[in-house]
Amino acid sequence: MRVVVCLKQVIDPLTPASTLALDRNEKKIRAGVTAPPVINGFDEQGLEAALRLRETNKDIEIICLAAGERFSNDVMKRSLAVGADQLILVQDPSLDTWDPYPIAAALAAAIRQIGGADLVICGRQGSDWDNALTPYILADLVELPLLTLAKSVTVADGKRVEIERVLADGSMRMNAQLPALVTVTSELGALRMPTVSARLAATRKQPRQFALAELGTAVVPGHAPEVVDLAIPVTGRSCTFIDAADGPSAGVRLAETLLQAGAIRLGGER
């Protein structure tokens, strides 16, 4: 069984807004030069889901797939270090875009090129643009059933995928016949650490590079709105720090301050 995990390389989402560089001509968000990119967090969790599947279904091949303008090999090869069998990088300048349609088209073409997949796993959203759209388009283009927001993923007798979907107030079991596409959410848990030997073995493995041209994707017309400007929003309030001799007196003083300011009404309405 072949599992394709879609990995997006993104700016580290913990980069403070103040150090982001906005390219307002190109409409791109860039990190300060010193900050290395990361694999989108939810996508790492998608890879973890695939690795867990392989613990119970031995004959699973895990192929990681990324589309982008350029990649940090060190960052992307972390997928090989934790146990992915292959890493495929689809590279083209046009893939550095907020528009998920060309990206999904590239991913779909790559999946076709390698002969298809039984299960495609994506993250719930990219932390760069927060679009949460690529998996919908990809599922539409490759005509796969789509199950979203999985906190667990299992495969029954190689035929059906079952997930536990996170809801606002609980969860719901869902399933679909394979081949299918699943998106995962953070409740799934973090990606495991690589073992030393696996990390060493991975340094010898190389990603496979695909140029967009050799995949022969048809140009998908842009259906996404266009970004016309970017700005760092001004946030911030001026904080009144509670001065007190120790923790407990600070707690008491905080209560008094909030009552006085009318921010707390005791026994207040719900």
Added chain:
Amino acid sequence: MTGILIVAEVDAGELRPEFWELVTVARAMSATLSGGISIAVIGAKVDAAARQTAGIGEVHVIEDDRLADPWPEAHAAALIQLSGELAPQMVIAPRTILGAEMAARLAVRCRWQLVQDVTQIEATADGGLQGVRPVSGGAVAATIRAGAGPWVVVPRPRAFAPAEAGTGAESIAPLRHSFAPPALATACETPKRIAVEGISIDRAKTVIAGGGGLCGPEPFTLLREIADLVGGAVGASRVAVDSGWVQSALQVGLTGKTIAPDLYIAVGISGAIQHLIGCSSSQVIVAVNNDASAPIFGVANYGVVGDWKEVMPAFRDALAGRTA
């Protein structure tokens, strides 16, 4: 032809309150879009909810047992069906787990432009739309422009004031459509719902939230005691949810809830941008954190630099003393 179709989400028989924010957006947009406002009510047992929406516009109901659970593919199929029948210029859906997914599936299937998570939206002179939305977890605000419609618009929760409930415009009977989906490729079981203790964070006037600094589930009992004293709700950061200390319903932030209570108290929460986007519209923000450089203080009105284990019990006792 329909101008605007609002998706009225019904959850366990109840109209979700986000609906009234969508009405505000629809009314503003209807100044430039002809065809009036219609409502899509999709689910099983939706009569009461449909009646509540009747003052707003023409109500279209798809009621079917297969729509009893929040099964995304089925609900999206119903919305796609209605959109085919009514040919709206604009569909407005709530940014809930189900609503956002219905919007995405509709937009992708029909290749309509999805204008999602907008905090502002207006029609442009050339017949398009322009809006502003947060991206990168809220670190950046993007101005986006969409060409000619149809559009699927998903407003950011709390960014638009809720409209007043319909005032008795004589309610015309809803128009019923029978559900005729294509073959559905996914299946779902009835959800396991975990009842939230107390009021839910999106309705509470005061929310006291705990994060990674609480180091376990037990301290949430203390937060619960404080919440009870002030008639509020307990919330949490993603670290607390992912660690399994509290249920997902309590999560505030980018992939949790967006709330705007009168008072938000963050205890042991660092203030990552993805958390702040869910609470920064609160009227008053209080932070308790032992790290004076934690970003949460940058958005707080009141701050205590200290250990919650010392500060919060005294805070509770001070409030309890006042109520006794």
